[in-house]
Amino acid sequence: MNILQNIHAFDVQTFYWCMARKHRAKLTQIGRAISFSADGPMYALVAALVWLAGFETLVCVLAFGFLIERAVYFILKRGFKRHRPADALDDFSSFIIPSDQFSFPSGHTSGAFFIAFCLSEWFPSLNMMLYFWAANVGLSRIFLGVHFPTDTVIGALLGSACAAVAIGVLV
Numbered sequence: 001m002n003i004l005q006n007i008h009a010f011d012v013q014t015f016y017w018c019m020a021r022k023h024r025a026k027l028t029q030i031g032r033a034i035s036f037s038a039d040g041p042m043y044a045l046v047a048a049l050v051w052l053a054g055f056e057t058l059v060c061v062l063a064f065g066f067l068i069e070r071a072v073y074f075i076l077k078r079g080f081k082r083h084r085p086a087d088a089l090d091d092f093s094s095f096i097i098p099s100d101q102f103s104f105p106s107g108h109t110s111g112a113f114f115i116a117f118c119l120s121e122w123f124p125s126l127n128m129m130l131y132f133w134a135a136n137v138g139l140s141r142i143f144l145g146v147h148f149p150t151d152t153v154i155g156a157l158l159g160s161a162c163a164a165v166a167i168g169v170l171v
Contacts, residue, residue, distance in 0.1 A: 011148040015085060018142050018149075019092075028095050031140030035096070038108040038137040043115060057171065058122050062115075065166030069114050069159060073107050076158070080104045085145055094145030106147045109155030110162075112137035117163035121171075134159075 021027060036042075043066070051059045082104035086094045116130035138152035147155075 007150060008148075011150050012089065014149045015089075015142065019145070021143075024143065027143045031143045032096065034133075034136050034140040035108060035144060037133070038112045040111070043111060046115065046119075055122060058118065061118055061163075061166045061170050064170055065114060065118065065162050066111075068165060069110060069162035072158060072162065073105065073110055076105055076154075077102050077107075082148075082151070085148060092145065096144050096146060098146045103147050103151045104154065105158055106138060106141050106151040106155035108141050109134070109138040109147075109152040110159035113156040113159030114163045115159075117160050118167065121163075121167055 018024075043062075047059055047062050050062070077100070081102050082088075084094065084098055084101070084103040086092055087101075112134035113131075116134040120127045120130050134156070138147075138156055141147040141152055142149055
């Protein structure tokens with residue numbers, strides 16, 4: 001248990017450091033747009049565009065991989081039941097209303113890294129842009145006050161792992 005307490009203490013310290021940034025208001029404003037770009041309906045739009053472009057195998061990878069990712073995500077979310085910063089910290093309110101109660105792992109970050117990994121396999125020239133976007137999705141979730149840093153780190157690992165599994169199985 002001591003290691004979990006140490007991780008949480010580091011997480012809280014890092015979270016407060018992020019919240020104390022000089023340009024936090026601007027980061028929060030930008031974070032809303034970046035976070036919105038990683039909402040679920042955007043992934044359906046990406047899949048539709050990829051399908052229309054004739055990349056049927058990629059669409060199958062996206063569908064299969066998201067099924068795995070969402071299943072593992074919900075198991076972890078309900079298993080750990082980690083409170084969001086607004087519920088775990090005194091005198092803190094997040095800048096947006098999260099869609100669910102618990103914070104671990106970050107679903108937005110997981111989905112973003114899943115998409116970045118999959119699309120990078122088919123379109124390697126977009127690699128840097130996709131991962132830059134995915135990393136900023138994770139950062140936006142912290143700056144919006146709905147996730148601790150480790151929530152986003154594990155979300156990134158979860159999304160990447162699920163993409164690797166889906167590609168490994170279907171390609």
